[in-house]
Amino acid sequence: MEGLVATGLIGISLGAQYALLALGFTLIFGILGVVNFAHGGFYVLGGYIAYATTTHLGAPYPVAVVIAALGTAGLGYVFERFLLERLVDDHLATLMLTLGLYLMMSSGILVVFGPESPSFEFPITGVLRGGGFYFPLQNLIVLAVCIVAIVTLYWLVYHTDFGRALRALADDRAVAAAQGLRPKLLFPLAFALATGLAGLTGALVTPILSLAPHIGDPVLATSFLIVILGGLGSVGGATVAAFIVGLIEAYSAVYLGGSKGALALFTLVLLMLVIRPSGLFGREARGA
Amino acid sequence: MKTTRRNVILSGAAVGAAMVVPRMAAFAAAPEVKLGVVGVLSGPAAQWGLALRGAVEFVAAEANRDGLIKIDGQPANVSVVAIDSKYTAEGAAAAANSLAGQGVKMILGPIGSPELTGIKPIALRNSMLVMGNGYAKDAIGPQWPLVFHQGPGPSGWADPIIKIAKAKFGMKSVVVVAPNDQGGTDIASVDAQAYKANGIAATEEYYQRGTTNFAPIVTRIMNQKPEAVDLASSPPGDAGIMVKQLRQAGFEGAIGRLGGPGYSEISRVAGGDEVLKDFYWYEPVFIDEKVLKIADDYKTLMKTERPENNLFFQWVSAARMVAKAIAKAGTATDTQKIAAALRSLPVEDPNLGAGGWIGQKFFGVNQELSFPFGVGLVVNGKVQPVQRVDAATET
Numbered sequence: 001m002e003g004l005v006a007t008g009l010i011g012i013s014l015g016a017q018y019a020l021l022a023l024g025f026t027l028i029f030g031i032l033g034v035v036n037f038a039h040g041g042f043y044v045l046g047g048y049i050a051y052a053t054t055t056h057l058g059a060p061y062p063v064a065v066v067i068a069a070l071g072t073a074g075l076g077y078v079f080e081r082f083l084l085e086r087l088v089d090d091h092l093a094t095l096m097l098t099l100g101l102y103l104m105m106s107s108g109i110l111v112v113f114g115p116e117s118p119s120f121e122f123p124i125t126g127v128l129r130g131g132g133f134y135f136p137l138q139n140l141i142v143l144a145v146c147i148v149a150i151v152t153l154y155w156l157v158y159h160t161d162f163g164r165a166l167r168a169l170a171d172d173r174a175v176a177a178a179q180g181l182r183p184k185l186l187f188p189l190a191f192a193l194a195t196g197l198a199g200l201t202g203a204l205v206t207p208i209l210s211l212a213p214h215i216g217d218p219v220l221a222t223s224f225l226i227v228i229l230g231g232l233g234s235v236g237g238a239t240v241a242a243f244i245v246g247l248i249e250a251y252s253a254v255y256l257g258g259s260k261g262a263l264a265l266f267t268l269v270l271l272m273l274v275i276r277p278s279g280l281f282g283r284e285a286r287g288a
Numbered sequence: 289m290k291t292t293r294r295n296v297i298l299s300g301a302a303v304g305a306a307m308v309v310p311r312m313a314a315f316a317a318a319p320e321v322k323l324g325v326v327g328v329l330s331g332p333a334a335q336w337g338l339a340l341r342g343a344v345e346f347v348a349a350e351a352n353r354d355g356l357i358k359i360d361g362q363p364a365n366v367s368v369v370a371i372d373s374k375y376t377a378e379g380a381a382a383a384a385n386s387l388a389g390q391g392v393k394m395i396l397g398p399i400g401s402p403e404l405t406g407i408k409p410i411a412l413r414n415s416m417l418v419m420g421n422g423y424a425k426d427a428i429g430p431q432w433p434l435v436f437h438q439g440p441g442p443s444g445w446a447d448p449i450i451k452i453a454k455a456k457f458g459m460k461s462v463v464v465v466a467p468n469d470q471g472g473t474d475i476a477s478v479d480a481q482a483y484k485a486n487g488i489a490a491t492e493e494y495y496q497r498g499t500t501n502f503a504p505i506v507t508r509i510m511n512q513k514p515e516a517v518d519l520a521s522s523p524p525g526d527a528g529i530m531v532k533q534l535r536q537a538g539f540e541g542a543i544g545r546l547g548g549p550g551y552s553e554i555s556r557v558a559g560g561d562e563v564l565k566d567f568y569w570y571e572p573v574f575i576d577e578k579v580l581k582i583a584d585d586y587k588t589l590m591k592t593e594r595p596e597n598n599l600f601f602q603w604v605s606a607a608r609m610v611a612k613a614i615a616k617a618g619t620a621t622d623t624q625k626i627a628a629a630l631r632s633l634p635v636e637d638p639n640l641g642a643g644g645w646i647g648q649k650f651f652g653v654n655q656e657l658s659f660p661f662g663v664g665l666v667v668n669g670k671v672q673p674v675q676r677v678d679a680a681t682e683t
Binding site for chain 2: 003006007010011013014017110115116117118119121125127129134136209210212214215217218219221222249250251252253254255257258259261262
């Protein structure tokens with residue numbers, strides 16, 4: 001019983017990290033209809049901005065996390081406003097643009113910081129222990145930030161004029177634009193929000209795990225898996241799917257082993273997609 | 289064409305140039321010896337590839353400085369063509385194909401087992417000599433007579449390291465963890481055998497390469513209550529996370545890494561030597577003053593610091609052996625002749641000392657270089673001086 005609960009706690013920790021990663025990814029698809037292949041790059045960049053801010057500028061870690069979120073949001077805004085927006089309806093072009101941006105980001109980081117992982121520590125290192133369980137405090141902080149991020153995002157998307165405008169543009173851009181909504185202003189803001197979330201996640205998670213120029217690849221793969229399972233573009237679906245994936249990964253890896261666990265995860269996701277091809281909470285197709 | 293004074297002068301100049309240029313070229317062109325480098329130059333294992341490339345470039349510069357290689361009595365110019373294998377079999381195969389297309393007949397590298405598996409068929413097809421480093425169980429063999437091993441795999445060094453670790457930490461059980469591909473399984477299974485041969489109960493655990501959070505694997509390991517954990521050939525970044533998460537989970541035992549160097553990065557990622565606590569690892573080269581002289585020579589010759597990873601020194605000794613074999617064979621293209629020269633050379637390096645050829649017992653072919661190596665230890669969070677171990681033999 002203790003083992004089941006302890007594994008469940010690990011699954012929840014994994015789910016919180018995955019949810020933070022997947023929210024930005026699914027938001028961009030849901031609003032813009034763009035699959036952002038640079039998402040992992042923004043995660044890595046967020047980590048490196050936080051690392052450089054604490055190590056080279058001597059700023060406190062919380063300040064570094066805020067700077068990382070703002071920095072990646074700023075880059076995302078500029079990228080969407082001046083590059084992506086011109087070709088936003090051409091899916092192949094946006095795919096190539098975001099992939100190109102990812103390659104530029106990872107190569108740039110490699111040139112500036114080198115290929116090896118730097119020493120980047122989370123400032124809080126304690127572990128809560130008791131009754132056969134353990135829960136690192138840093139995971140608790142990530143979980144708290146995840147909950148705040150999910151609630152804030154829901155509020156933004158579903159209870160503000162900004163969110164209503166974004167959803168209207170996502171449903172039918174032409175009609176929404178005819179009614180005075182401005183995609184050239186709102187889309188970059190949505191993109192910045194999503195990339196800022198990726199940067200925030202990178203700043204929070206990389207000191208807990210590790211920071212290196214290449215770590216965006218598995219991040220992108222995991223985000224993709226989660227948003228497909230949750231339903232492309234569904235914020236709620238991504239959140240639920242993130243925790244499902246986290247829990248399946250934890251239980252299967254603990255009780256079946258690393259290799260069989262990965263196989264079990266992908267098999268379950270595949271089965272779920274056979275039953276519901278549009279994902280758990282996905283619609284058949286985007287309106288715009 | 290009209291016969292004008294301008295055209296006559298131009299034609300004369302062209303004829304003159306046509307007569308002079310080939311003579312100048314024949315006079316200027318020294319024989320060219322191209323050493324190919326196939327190694328991982330990007331991604332998590334890049335430090336291994338950068339060490340390889342730096343070593344071969346250094347040996348090429350040494351050979352050029354000393355006029356070591358002569359082809360048809362003329363000093364040859366040794367150059368290096370390096371291609372990123374991306375630490376994959378297909379990347380290494382593509383790199384080998386590219387080198388074959390450029391007429392390169394000698395390859396230093398690759399580093400990982402999957403890469404070596406990818407490169408061997410291309411090398412065989414194009415009669416290329418390979419001095420590689422994969423720790424796979426079939427890294428070398430009689431079916432690949434031109435493939436050499438730049439240093440022993442775990443079959444050579446796991447046993448003496450385990451003996452030292454057992455004497456220091458006294459473990460009776462171990463879980464060996466590695467990625468679930470050939471780069472992991474071939475090393476972990478040999479390590480596990482070596483533990484068992486030393487009376488230590490060993491089980492193997494594998495994880496999907498690309499895993500970023502090892503908390504579930506760590507929980508599975510903890511459930512087995514081992515007295516030690518060996519991270520085998522897990523990349524340094526992965527190994528660092530696992531060390532950190534093992535300690536968070538309350539694991540107090542010794543942690544080893546019998547798979548390759550990378551201690552400094554593991555320590556950085558884990559959070560320092562205090563987190564490593566009790567740690568042991570394989571150092572491919574025992575670093576003493578003579579070996580460090582290579583670093584000084586590198587700085588003098590290459591005008592920059594040597595690559596950080598200590599595999600650099602091992603690659604220098606292997607590349608020097610290849611250079612000596614080319615010099616002895618007097619050819620840069622007949623790889624059969626170069627291989628024969630290499631097999632006949634005594635294993636000796638001015639900095640690393642004397643060693644020997646091994647591999648007959650494990651691989652069925654005596655084409656594995658063996659030099660003295662080191663065992664690194666962290667005890668109670670304090671790094672100990674690396675212990676020297678004599679070159680592995682097959683007795």
